Amino acid sequence: MAAPSATVETRSIDMVPFAERHGKPIGQFTLWFGANAQITAIVDGALAVVFGADVFWAIFGLFVGNILGGIVMALHSAQGPKLGLPQMISSRAQFGVYGAIIPLVLVILMYIGFATTGTVLSGQAINLILGVDIPAVGIIIFGAITAVLAILGYRFIHALGRVATVLGLAGFLFLSIVIVAKYDVSQILFLKSFAWPTFLTSVALGAGWQMTFGPYVADYSRYLPQQTSERKTFWFTFAGSVGGAQWAMTIGALAGGLSAAGLGGDFLSNQVGYMGDLAGGGLLALAIYLMIVTGKLTVNCLNAYGSFMCSVTISTAISGRESVAKLTRIFFILLVIAASVFLALFASSDFLNLFKNFVLMLLMVFTPWSVINLIDYYKVSRHRLDIPALYDPSGRYGKWNVPALVSYALGVLSQIPFLAQTLYTGPITHWLGGADISWIVGILITGLVYYPWALATSKAPAQTIYPSQASETQQATS
Template structure:
C-alpha cells in the first residue's frame, strides 16, 4: 500500500479503480461493518412492521428470517464483486446498461439513499434530542446530519472502524434490551397468540428481503479495497453473516416490542419509537445509554447512505462528463449536498412514519429487484466475472452509451410486478387473490433474470478476460 494512501485521514479514491498498492484488510471487516449497520433503530422498526400490520410475532420473526436470508444472499453476491473489480457498485452497472444508460437505475438509487437517510435521521434526531434534553425536532436532526457528513467525508477506513464500534455497542445495548423484554415485560408470552396467515407472513418475508436487497446498490463500495486475491466465498459469507445476524437481532426485538399490547403500554411504540425503546430499557441513565447505542448504530448506516449516495451521484455526473476520477474535495461537496437534502426531508417528514416507511420499503423492492437480477446474471452467469474496466468510463467503448435491451428488461422487471403488488395506494389482482400477500419482488427477480440471460448472451459484450487499467496494477 502506498504511504500516502495509508496515512491520509480523508479517503482520496472515489469512482476510480482501487490499485493493488492500496488494497488492504480482511473479509471479516465485512461482517463487523454489516452487523453494526443493522444493529440499529430503523431495523427494529422494520421488524415491528409485520406485527403492527397484523402478524403473530412468532410467524413475523420466521418470515423476517426467510426474507433476510433470501435478500441477504443476493446482497452478498454483490459484495463479492468488490475485491475482484476494485470499483464502487454502481459503476459496474455500466457493463449491463451502458455508460449513459446506467443513469436510469442510478437516479432511483439516489432517491433510495435519500429516503433511508431521511427516515433514519428522523429517528436518530429523536435519540439525540432525548440525550441533550431539547424538544425541537430539527436540533437533533441537524446535529446528526453534521456527524454523518464528517464520517462519510473521511471515508472508507473510518467507516469500517465505525462499523466495529457499532457492532460492539449494538450487541451490548440490544442484549440488555432483549433481557428487559423477555424478563420485565414478558414479551415471549405474546408469541403464538394469533393464527398463521399467509398474507402477513409474506409481508414479513418481503420486509426482510427488501431490507437486505436495498443494500445491493452500494455493498461493493465497502469491499472494493480488499486485496484482489480475496476469496469471493469469504467475502460472500462474512457479508451475509454480518448483515443477517445484525438485522435479525434488531428485527426480532422490533417484533417483540410491537407485540406488547396496549394495556401494557405497547401502543406507544407506533407514536414514539425511540422514546418507547428507552422506556423498555428501564429509563434514566440506562435509557440514555440505549439512545447513544441508537445514535452510533444509525450513524454507521447513515454514513453508508451518504457515502453511497454521493458515489452514485458522482457516477451519474461522470458518465456525462466522461470523467474517470473525482477529487476528494468534489466528493466532499456531493456528500454535504446529499446530507443537506436528506436533513430538509427529515425536518418536514410526516408524523405517519410507520405506514410511510412500510410502503417506502416495498416500493424500493419493486425497482431494485430487477436491477439486482440483471447485474448478478450478467456478472456471474454471462460474462463470468470478465469485465473491461476501462470501457466502463468510455461511452464509445465496448459497453456503449446505452444498452436498450437491458433497459427494456429492467422496465419489464418493474411492470411484471404490478399485478402482485399489495400496498396502500394499489393492490394488484394477483395480490388480492392471495389475500393481500405481496410476492412481487420474487416475480421481479425471476422474470427479469430469465428474460435478460439469453439477450445478454446473444449480445456477447464481455471480453475474453478481466481487463484492468494499467495504473490499477501498481
C-alpha cells in the same frame, strides 16, 4: 498514487489500485452488523406485526426474508475485491455507460429516503440525551456529524462500524434480556393463525431491507486485496448483515406485539423513547440512546457516501471523467445530507405506514437490477470486465445496453398487478387474498428475459482488462 493512510479518502469512482488494497474480510462483518443492528431495523421488524402478522410468524417471515435478501446482498459484496470498483460503476457493464443512469437515479432517491428516516429517529435520540424538546436540534446535530464522517470516508466508516458493532451487541443483548425478563412474551405468540398475506409481507420486509444494500455493498469491499477469497467476503458480509438485521427485527416484532397487546408501553407512537423506557430510564436509557445514534450514524454515513458515488457516476458518464476532485466529493455528500436533514425537519407523523410502503417500493425497483447484475457477473461475463470501457461511452459497453434496459423495464412492470401498496393494490393481489408476491414475480421475469438474451449478446472480454496503472502492478506481482 494516494497514500493509504491519508486522513480524507481520495478515491472516488475509479478502480482502487492493487498497491492500495488492504484489510481483511472480517471487517465486512463488523461494518454490516453495525449498520443493521440499529433502530430503523427495529422499526422494520415491528411493521410486520403492526400490519397484521402474528408475532411468531412475523419473526419467522422476517428471518426467511433476511436470508433470501442477504444472499443477494452478499453476492454483490463478493464482487468488490475482484474488481476494486464501486458497485454502480460495474453496472455500466450491463446497462451501458448512459443506461446505468436510470437505476442510479432511483438509488439516490433510496439513499435520501433512508437517510431521512434515520435522521428523524437519531434526532429524537440526541434530543433525549441532551434533554431538549426541539426536534430540529437533534436532527441538525446528527446531520453535521454524518457529514464529517462521510467526508472522511472509507477508513473512518469502517472504524465507526466496529464501534457500532460493540455497542449494538451490548445494547441488543441487554434489551433482549429485559424483554424476556420483564414480560411474558408467550402471551403475544400464536395469537393469530398463520396467514399467507401477512407472512409474505414479513418476508418482503426482510428481503427488501437486505436488498436495498445491494447498490452500494461492494463500495466497502473494493479496498480488500484482490486475492481475498470470494467465499470469505460473502460469508462475513452475509453473517454481519443478516445477524444484525434479524436480531434488531426480532426485538422490533416483540416490542410491536407487546405494545399492540397493551402489555409493554407505546412503541407505535414513540419508537426511540420506548427503547429508553424499556432499558429502565436513567443512565441505562442514555446508553441505549447512544447505541441508537451510533448505529444510525454508521448506516447514514453509508447512505451519504453511496449517494456521492452514484451522483458522481451519473455526472462522469456525461463528462467522460474517471475520477473527481476532493471538493466535488465533499459537495455531493453535503448536498445529500442537507436534503435528508431538510426532509427530516418536515417529516410526516405517519411514519410507520410511510416507511413500510417505502421499503416495499424499493424492493420493486431494485430486485430486477440485482438480478441483472448478478446474472451478468456470475453467469455471463464470469468476472471478466473491460474496466477502462466502463468510463467510455464509445467503448465496449456503449451508451445503452438494450437487453438489460428492456429486461429491467419488464421486471418492474410485471410486478404492478401483484403489488399490495397503500396507493395501489394490483388486481391479482386481490385474488391472492392480499399477498404481495410482486418481488418474486420480478425476479422470475427479469431472469427469464435477461439471461438468454445476455448470453447471446455478451460483450465480455476474454479476460479482465485493467487500467494501465493497475495492469502494470498486476504484471509486476503475477
